[in-house]
Amino acid sequence: MDPEKEITIYDIAKKLNISAATVSRGLMDHPSVNINTKQKVVEAAQEMGYRSNHLASNLRKKKSNIIGIIVGNLNSSFMSNVIAGVEKVLSEAGYNLIISQSLDSVAKEVNIAQAMYNNRVDGLMVSLAYETENADHFESFVKRGIPLVYFDRVWPHPKCPGIEIDNVKASYHITDHLIKQGCKRIAHITAFRLSSVAADRYKGYEQALIDNNLRVEEDLILRTQLTLKAGIEAAHTILAMAKRPDGVFVTNDACAVSCMQELKRHGIRIPDDIAFAGFNNDTEASIIEPNLTTVNYKGYDMGEVAAKILINRLNNSENVSPADNKLIQKSELVIRDSSLKKK
């Protein structure tokens, strides 16, 4: 037999002297197909080296069986955990995953959205690019009724669930913890452009200060890129301050860790001179000395939850309870030595 030739259901049909429709039914476990026929079909398919042509069945069914996922950047431990969780759920549900990264550029995000739309993904999961300030480029999906789920960096939309953690609350707690440890002047390293995530964390920080009768000082708000490099620069800014802070709350761990390292290099004692807290509970947080107090939330779980919600929408496109529209994943404060001042 020519190994190059693809076997189709017609080949099987001819061989068994039945119709292609029956072969198709046999192959897809159709309820009304004779059990014997089915077995014959499956055996013949196996023997002849048949492989189903998803391209054709997708066209016929007008379903691609593909879910798209758009993220800012794949190479963070948080995001790869999200993807791992998503991939697990989707593959169990029989869907394929197409992944694209916007590299945190809005322009690229728009292009990707268009490409995914043309590729006819059955559903879409999005964590917005850092820069993104509106979600118009995803409206085409909403209009066509293609399920769209946001996670982590979400966009509020009545028809699109958003899975995130309560950033305000978590950052309120961690700031409050620093205050309880005796910090009076707490600096906050945040982002230049306030994404919803950064904005919420800022809000929690601010509220905690206010509730504890501490002043919110503009000088103590450091707006950065939140990169490793930015952490080092922030350290220098802090070192240069006439009146240094006695605590620092950083919007992410990576930046917190690099800032701590640089301060330590300049003789600052942590937590005695300056207490530190981060956000994310990345691996680094439990390696840096002293270990970093942070907020833990699991990317893997978030990915799982987001994917399950999407699958759910895919299965009952109508029955969309508005209740699951905004989903808060739990997060927890992880207290480590970087914030524990000896009393």
Add this chain to the structure above:
Amino acid sequence: MDPEKEITIYDIAKKLNISAATVSRGLMDHPSVNINTKQKVVEAAQEMGYRSNHLASNLRKKKSNIIGIIVGNLNSSFMSNVIAGVEKVLSEAGYNLIISQSLDSVAKEVNIAQAMYNNRVDGLMVSLAYETENADHFESFVKRGIPLVYFDRVWPHPKCPGIEIDNVKASYHITDHLIKQGCKRIAHITAFRLSSVAADRYKGYEQALIDNNLRVEEDLILRTQLTLKAGIEAAHTILAMAKRPDGVFVTNDACAVSCMQELKRHGIRIPDDIAFAGFNNDTEASIIEPNLTTVNYKGYDMGEVAAKILINRLNNSENVSPADNKLIQKSELVIRDSSLKKK
């Protein structure tokens, strides 16, 4: 206009009073189409909200435009960097990426391979599951002439390029470095089942000992799962040794770091009592104190290279130079404090 209805080339054809074939040509920049016709087509498409149906054109062209990638686990910083590199190259070349993880199980890898085959991916990139001991389940791709490229955990195959680093050489160098620092008894933390990667690193370690007239002692070879937990257990094994090693070379950084932490907790001084070296240059390596000596090689670059090779094969399926069959990515020794004994 009914927003639910998908516009097809027939709708455009009817509106412009031309044939669907011409519309198709206009849309895809066919050389023999009148420039004016083309413009009219494009305008009408735009105006009517047309989106091309890749499902249909894929079926017709018998090309899915999809590249599959199978990895053991997505959530490592190395692998997410690889994916990031791959995604960049493939998206620039107009391909979509479908990602699956075998979770290092052979059974799952076999299933995924089958699914990708049925999904008619145009090409496949594979980093083998940890357990995998043969690559028969990928033979169907080879037989059909579907380009297959291995990376990192490769399988030697005359028709499938493998992109990897020279693990033997790198681990030889790092072991030699430990010896030059004065280590006489160097333990090696490796894997239970020797994947090609672990086996090669073991080989380099062994050769370096032999070349320096040191004995290879079976007691100093610790076979583990290479996880964080395994690192802690290895630390206890080392602590319990009658005659402890004065150096440890671990097959990956994560395990090295957790082992170091545990040893430090038990009062071992690094590098004075025991010098350490890892492999991968993960973030943790430059956070742990003392910073970990390791081997650096970039996942992002490896992903880029592997994807480019695949694209290349896709474009000239015949013209496959055997020269690019085994590709060695460069790697470099990164010497840090964990291995520098004061003389």
Add this chain to the structure above:
DNA sequence: TTGAAAGCGCTAACAA
């Protein structure tokens, strides 16, 4: 330069 027509391989309504 354009059109007519066939068909990629499958599924689903309908009929038998």
Add this chain to the structure above:
DNA sequence: TTGTTAGCGCTTTCAA
């Protein structure tokens, strides 16, 4: 339970 038939929307030969 099975077969007939008609497409899904596109691309591509062939002829005009």
